[in-house]
Amino acid sequence: MKNTADITVLGAGSYGTALAISLASNGHKTLLWGHDPEHIENLKRDRANEAFLPGIALPDLLIPESDLATALAASNNVLVVVPSHVFGQVLKQAKPLLRHDARIVWATKGLEPETGRLLQEVAREVLGEQYPLAVLSGPTFAKELAAGMPTAISVAGTDDTFTNDLVELLHSPSRLRVYANDDFIGLQLGGAVKNVIAISAGMSDGIGFGANARTALITRGLVELTRLGEAIGAQGSTFMGMAGLGDLVLTCTDNQSRNRRFGLALGQGKDVDTAQAEIGQVVEGYRNTKEVYTLAKRLGVEMPITEQVYRVLYQGGTPHEAAKALLGREKKSETAESD
Numbered sequence: 001m002k003n004t005a006d007i008t009v010l011g012a013g014s015y016g017t018a019l020a021i022s023l024a025s026n027g028h029k030t031l032l033w034g035h036d037p038e039h040i041e042n043l044k045r046d047r048a049n050e051a052f053l054p055g056i057a058l059p060d061l062l063i064p065e066s067d068l069a070t071a072l073a074a075s076n077n078v079l080v081v082v083p084s085h086v087f088g089q090v091l092k093q094a095k096p097l098l099r100h101d102a103r104i105v106w107a108t109k110g111l112e113p114e115t116g117r118l119l120q121e122v123a124r125e126v127l128g129e130q131y132p133l134a135v136l137s138g139p140t141f142a143k144e145l146a147a148g149m150p151t152a153i154s155v156a157g158t159d160d161t162f163t164n165d166l167v168e169l170l171h172s173p174s175r176l177r178v179y180a181n182d183d184f185i186g187l188q189l190g191g192a193v194k195n196v197i198a199i200s201a202g203m204s205d206g207i208g209f210g211a212n213a214r215t216a217l218i219t220r221g222l223v224e225l226t227r228l229g230e231a232i233g234a235q236g237s238t239f240m241g242m243a244g245l246g247d248l249v250l251t252c253t254d255n256q257s258r259n260r261r262f263g264l265a266l267g268q269g270k271d272v273d274t275a276q277a278e279i280g281q282v283v284e285g286y287r288n289t290k291e292v293y294t295l296a297k298r299l300g301v302e303m304p305i306t307e308q309v310y311r312v313l314y315q316g317g318t319p320h321e322a323a324k325a326l327l328g329r330e331k332k333s334e335t336a337e338s339d
């Protein structure tokens with residue numbers, strides 16, 4: 001089957017739209033599918049996604065589409081950018097409509113709800129073994145990407161040809177550097193765990209602590225991420241790159257991060273529901289905390305920051321108690337295997 005578009009993006013929220021803008025700006029015909037026909041009509045009428053990225057024009061080569069069958073027939077390259085809690089559901093919807101030559105990449109950052117499985121396992125379970133898979137991960141706020149501000153990201157997957165084709169589709173010499181990476185597991189995990197650590201950094205700032213505490217959380221958060229990553233088969237060195245240190249620094253330090261803002265609100269004494277409602281977009285770290293915590297417990301990996309965020313989100317703990325518990329931990333060597 002011949003492509004009538006270069007790529008189809010599933011998910012017309014802030015990041016799906018930003019990636020579609022980026023692809024279309026590179027000269028690639030890009031279909032952007034969203035599940036809400038009224039939202040897609042608005043995109044067509046306004047030639048902008050005013051609900052998520054106000055004031056940013058959609059390039060001519062970006063075609064909003066509300067029919068999933070049409071979207072999936074148009075291209076064999078399918079980029080999924082929906083929140084992690086609906087990732088499996090969207091793949092199930094897509095499965096009967098996928099072309100036999102489809103290749104699936106996602107930019108979703110998270111683990112499967114309840115089980116804590118990587119999204120590659122969800123994709124394999126839903127779709128079987130036949131399709132090449134890949135993931136995009138790294139420090140990329142949707143608004144900056146959509147506005148064409150310089151950005152860098154990584155891509156890894158099961159098939160080198162697909163990974164390299166994605167680099168070609170996304171890379172722009174003036175706006176977007178795309179690094180090929182061979183650690184499919186590491187890129188997926190980094191994107192999930194950084195959400196949890198960003199909540200902790202937000203909580204710390206919300207309490208009124210300073211740069212020292214925030215930086216300690218980023219640094220020890222990186223240790224936790226690396227420890228968990230190595231336990232599930234990722235390469236430790238991956239986390240010194242875009243999907244580890246890069247995304248941790250971005251989301252722990254800048255208020256564009258919804259996870260950080262969520263933590264800030266909690267640190268200022270707001271409850272979980274109020275904090276989430278104020279943000280009004282997906283806060284992946286809320287669920288991701290449970291998933292990362294569950295995975296770490298299952299594997300016996302110590303993740304003290306994650307554990308404290310879990311206590312605040314799910315067990316009635318307060319950010320002050322979390323800070324006290326972290327500070328009061330037994331003295332340790334910085335390079336000790338466990339924390």
Ligand SMILES: NC(=O)C1=CN([C@@H]2O[C@H](COP(=O)(O)OP(=O)(O)OC[C@H]3O[C@@H](n4cnc5c(N)ncnc54)[C@H](OP(=O)(O)O)[C@@H]3O)[C@@H](O)[C@H]2O)C=CC1
Pocket residue numbers: 011012013014015016034035036052081082083084086089090107108109110140141142143280281282284
């Ligand atoms: N925004 C960013 O800067 C970045 C986001 N990401 C990741 O991208 C993923 C998506 O986040 P983002 O775009 O920011 O989230 P948003 O909250 O901006 O948008 C989510 C979109 O998903 C749609 N959606 C929800 N449920 C379904 C469903 N069942 N089927 C189809 N579409 C659905 C929503 O539609 P509706 O509004 O109708 O509910 C909305 O359009 C997350 O995993 C996030 O971590 C990664 C890097 C950067």
Ligand SMILES: O=C(CO)COP(=O)(O)O
Pocket residue numbers: 109138139140141142195198247250251256257258259260282283284
């Ligand atoms: O993943 C992101 C940037 O890389 C977006 O972060 P938030 O989901 O915290 O807004």
